[in-house]
Amino acid sequence: DPKIIQKPKYLVAVTGSEKILICEQYLGHNAMYWYRQSAKKPLEFMFSYSYQKLMDNQTASSRFQPQSSKKNHLDLQITALKPDDSATYFCASSPGGVTNTGQLYFGEGSKLTVL
Amino acid sequence: GMPVEQNPPALSLYEGAESGLRCNFSTTMKGVQWFQQNHRGRLITLFYLAQGTKENGRLKSTFNSKERYSTLHIKDAQLEDSGTYFCAPISAGNKLTFGIGTRVLVRP
Numbered sequence: 001d002p003k004i005i006q007k008p009k010y011l012v013a014v015t016g017s018e019k020i021l022i023c024e025q026y027l028g029h030n031a032m033y034w035y036r037q038s039a040k041k042p043l044e045f046m047f048s049y050s051y052q053k054l055m056d057n058q059t060a061s062s063r064f065q066p067q068s069s070k071k072n073h074l075d076l077q078i079t080a081l082k083p084d085d086s087a088t089y090f091c092a093s094s095p096g097g098v099t100n101t102g103q104l105y106f107g108e109g110s111k112l113t114v115l
Numbered sequence: 116g117m118p119v120e121q122n123p124p125a126l127s128l129y130e131g132a133e134s135g136l137r138c139n140f141s142t143t144m145k146g147v148q149w150f151q152q153n154h155r156g157r158l159i160t161l162f163y164l165a166q167g168t169k170e171n172g173r174l175k176s177t178f179n180s181k182e183r184y185s186t187l188h189i190k191d192a193q194l195e196d197s198g199t200y201f202c203a204p205i206s207a208g209n210k211l212t213f214g215i216g217t218r219v220l221v222r223p
Binding site: 031035042043044045048055056088090094096098099100101102103104105106108109111 | 145146148150156157158160163165201203205208209210211212213214215216
């Protein structure tokens with residue numbers, strides 16, 4: 001019974017389009033994150049949110065916009081998609097805010113393919 | 116160099132054998148998480164350590180913040196241990212920095 005739900009699990013998009021990746025966590029955690037795993041790079045940190053506020057952004061492109069409508073939601077909107085955006089996007093959460101070091105719990109990922 | 120180095124890059128073991136994986140970091144870290152990524156791409160957390168050593172069944176992990184390394188030891192390897200193992204030390208902001216992983220293949 002997954003406690004971090006990512007939707008969709010797989011998606012295919014065309015270059016130039018826009019997609020939203022959904023993440024909901026039912027662990028009662030206060031911090032949420034996005035990580036990306038592409039074929040060319042190791043898993044890499046993208047964003048962190050703590051109590052629904054953006055804490056850190058390591059994503060150079062403004063085409064990637066996290067959205068937190070509720071404390072347990074952190075969606076990722078990606079606009080003007082490019083083939084290089086093809087990757088598996090992992091959502092994660094941790095109990096405290098990001099200033100408290102603690103274990104991250106990962107979702108199962110959303111695999112995006114951009115044609 | 117790379118902020119996180121994992122060695123070896125790949126490892127082949129027979130069932131029942133044991134081996135160790137190592138992760139070196141270029142700066143002092145607050146903790147470390149180890150993951151196994153299976154053939155479906157799912158990330159399974161094996162350990163979270165803020166210090167010292169933890170054991171879980173056939174697996175054991177150590178984190179040495181001062182010497183800037185962590186290890187993962189696999190005993191009595193089983194076929195289901197095959198996968199890619201990632202070390203991810205934790206820095207300020209509770210941020211994980213992943214290594215490129217060690218691909219482990221356990222053979223019958």
